[in-house]
Amino acid sequence: MALAIVSILLLAVDVNSRLLQPLRSTLATVVSPIFIIAESPYRVSRQASATLSTRDSLIEENAKLVRRNLELSQIAQQFVALREENARLRQLLGSRQRLGAKVLVAELIGVIPSPNTFQVEIDKGADAGVFVGQAVIDADGLFGQVVEVAQFSSRVMLVIDAAHAVPVQVNRNDFRSIAAGTGRADRLELEYVPITADIRVGDLLVSSGLGGHFPRGYPVAEVSSVVVEPTMTYAQVSARPLAALDRSRHVLVVFDSDVKASESAEAPAGAPQ
Amino acid sequence: MNPTRGGWVILLTLVFAMLLAVVHLPAGAPVWLGWLRPSWLVLVVFYWVMALPHRFGMITAWITGLLVDVLYADPLGVNGFCLAALTYVTWSENHPRELRP
Numbered sequence: 358m359a360l361a362i363v364s365i366l367l368l369a370v371d372v373n374s375r376l377l378q379p380l381r382s383t384l385a386t387v388v389s390p391i392f393i394i395a396e397s398p399y400r401v402s403r404q405a406s407a408t409l410s411t412r413d414s415l416i417e418e419n420a421k422l423v424r425r426n427l428e429l430s431q432i433a434q435q436f437v438a439l440r441e442e443n444a445r446l447r448q449l450l451g452s453r454q455r456l457g458a459k460v461l462v463a464e465l466i467g468v469i470p471s472p473n474t475f476q477v478e479i480d481k482g483a484d485a486g487v488f489v490g491q492a493v494i495d496a497d498g499l500f501g502q503v504v505e506v507a508q509f510s511s512r513v514m515l516v517i518d519a520a521h522a523v524p525v526q527v528n529r530n531d532f533r534s535i536a537a538g539t540g541r542a543d544r545l546e547l548e549y550v551p552i553t554a555d556i557r558v559g560d561l562l563v564s565s566g567l568g569g570h571f572p573r574g575y576p577v578a579e580v581s582s583v584v585v586e587p588t589m590t591y592a593q594v595s596a597r598p599l600a601a602l603d604r605s606r607h608v609l610v611v612f613d614s615d616v617k618a619s620e621s622a623e624a625p626a627g628a629p630q
Numbered sequence: 631m632n633p634t635r636g637g638w639v640i641l642l643t644l645v646f647a648m649l650l651a652v653v654h655l656p657a658g659a660p661v662w663l664g665w666l667r668p669s670w671l672v673l674v675v676f677y678w679v680m681a682l683p684h685r686f687g688m689i690t691a692w693i694t695g696l697l698v699d700v701l702y703a704d705p706l707g708v709n710g711f712c713l714a715a716l717t718y719v720t721w722s723e724n725h726p727r728e729l730r731p
Contacts, residue, residue, distance in 0.1 A: 360692050360714045367707035377706055384700040391645065391701065395653040470652055471702045505703075512703065 378489070378505070385507035392467030392478045392510070458572050460494075460609040461485060466510065475515040475538070475602075477501075481610060482509045490570055492611045498576040498599030499523065499564055500608050515602050516577065517542055524568045525577050528561040536562060536577055536596060542603065545578050547594040552585045554592065562596055572613040640678055640686060644694055647674040652701060671698060675713055679720045691717040 371377045463485075467478035481487050483506050491503040493513050501521065505512040514521050519540035525547075526533045532554055536545045550556060560580040566573030578596035585592045647670040655663055675694065678686035695710030702709070 360688055361711060364692070364707040364711035364714070367710075368705050371706040381700060381706065384697060388648070388697050388701050391648050392652060395649050399656070467652060468654060469701075469703045470654070471704065474703050476703050 381505060382483075382507050385505060385512070386482075386509065389466075389478065389482075389507050389510040393480075396466050459612040461487070461612065463487075463493075463608055463610050465606055465608065469512070473540075474520070475501075475518040475540070475542075476504065476512050477515065478510055479513055479608060479610070480510055482507050482511045484508060486612070487511050487610055492564075492571045492575070492613070493608050494575055494611060495600045495605040495608045497601055497605075498578070499571065500600045500602065500605065502570065503610065513608070516545065516598050516600070517602060522548070523571055523577060524565045525562040526565040527556055527580075528563050528576075530555055532556060533565055533567065534562075534594075539595075543597055544581075545596045545598055547580075547596060548591075550592045550594050552587070552589065552592045556580060556583060556592070556594055558583055572611055575611075637685070640682075640690075643674050643678070644671070647671040648697070648701060651698075672713070672716065675716060676720060679717050680724055683721055683724065686717075688714045688717045688721075 367377070371381075461481060463479040463481040465477055466480045469476040469478065479493075487503055487506050489503055489506055493500040493502060499516055501513045501515040501518070503511050504514045515538070516523060516536070517538045517540070519538050521538040523536050524533070525536045534547045534550055537548050539546050547556075547562075558580050561576060562578045562580065564571040564573060564575045564577055576599050578598045580594060581597045582595050583592060584594075650670040671694070675686075675691055679691070691713040692710045695708075695713035696706065698704075698709040698713070699706050
């Protein structure tokens, strides 16, 4: 009986506030080895296949990587020039310079096996300086945000989780909106888009940085369908997330100085709306 | 649960059940294999409550449930409550005399 009361109290407190965050992260530190052990057979098999791969395949892969590196460094050259130019123009405008964000590479060590939520476990935690509310990206776009930090691991809520939302803008014309997760893989929904808004299939949505949670300018999704019914107030716009949410093994945790500064002012919430 | 008197066996089975609960199937596995997956932790709790009711009580079940809550990212207390209730039901079915003296 007492346990039932304690359970219900815990439930009420945990659902409505974030007071139990320290308790959760302590427990998460206890259970995080379970994820690491559960993942270890796959890790071993990957390492074995890497060790046992043939010389030919290594040579081929190396050649491919060299080509890719060349392509990327060519883009990076342009990027340096553009960044300088951008900084000069911003100075002319008198606005604050955008700082390059520091990132931390983390590896996925587990997926939370729950049908109600899309969360993954990564192998960097409080000891690496990760904090709740940090944005996580992968090679293709915004991945999610950190919702729980344990000592040596942390939980990341994916952008498609139904409790997640990210402020975005259309890259083509800077139209602002909020991309909310739907709880279904491969689908985000834009909220409160008027039917007259200029938004088309194929438009790139980038994070606008307006909520103070996410750094600005990371690609989030691509508009996949726009349904406009004249009788409705809002258009139904759905988008396909760009990050490889079910395939990425390595992700980047973004340390954005702007975000960290504003983090202390507002309480970190699951859905930054 | 007293670790010096064989309690580590119970602990080990619980940890193993949690492992089986979070381990994911390889990429090539057929989908129906996932449907056949039982709720390992509930089975293990069932077993210990029936086999060693004096060692495995509601408190242990509740603490296990708390860990599962964190594991599954559920609100704290849901699984704790469920496992403790399960323990209570199993217990009262198995040892009616102990509960109603």
